[in-house]
Amino acid sequence: MAAREIVPGVDQLKALTHPVRVRMLGILRVDGPATATTLATRLGINSGATSYHLRQLAQRGFIEDDESRGNGRERWWKAAHQMTVTGEDNVPDTPEGRETLDAYLQTVVTIYSQRLQEAIEERPLLPPEWREVFELNDRVVRLTPSQADHLKEQVSAIIQGFEEDSDGEPVMFQFHAYPMPGHLAIDQER
Structure with missing residues (x-):
């Protein structure tokens, strides 16, 4: 393996x-x-x-x-x-x-x-x-970096719990976490 x-x-x-x-x-x-x-x-x-x-x-x-x-x-x-x-x-x-x-x-x-x-x-x-x-879907949630990291860990743990089940079909989850483009970079330029 x-x-x-x-x-x-x-x-x-x-x-x-x-x-x-x-x-x-x-x-x-x-x-x-x-x-x-x-x-x-x-x-x-x-x-x-x-x-x-x-x-x-x-x-x-x-x-x-x-x-x-x-x-x-x-x-x-x-x-x-x-x-x-x-x-x-x-x-x-x-x-x-x-x-x-x-x-x-x-x-x-x-x-x-x-x-x-x-x-x-x-x-x-x-x-x-x-x-x-x-x-x-795309959902926008207002989070701190710490909260975003915590959410990523929770989602990963949920998905990992299903990885052990090999009876089903391959299902792709594309989970992305990033600051919404155009917001944070603009704020830092000010």
Whole structure:
């Protein structure tokens, strides 16, 4: 079983500034081990590019060989961790560290947007009971940084409590917490 999480350093995080690598890692984490050929088909890219990106992820410790699969001709890959943990506390407060974290976060937002668009496109094809639970909302709440952090911890704990149940279908929760754009930055300029 894969380790629970990885807290990548700057060099590791640089490997995740490419959207294809983030998508590959996500597929391996959710759907399990796969070959370069399988991933190439799912991602719509050639197998040479897929192999290159897989090697980059493997060199940084995000994925590893799945030696329990394959027949000698096919190389199977699996995720080495269930989640990637990043943030200001995990990256050095240097120009390179901040720039790498920002590039990674931009990549993650791109992937989240793509996944959300895919979900909207597939929504009409869902069974009625899944269409009923489908939800998009944005709620704005006035909080202090401490309250926002406490709320994030509570939501994460609730979701983590459901992670142990493997009987259901994969359901993606995109939970974002950030100061509403245009408010805090403007206040600090005054």
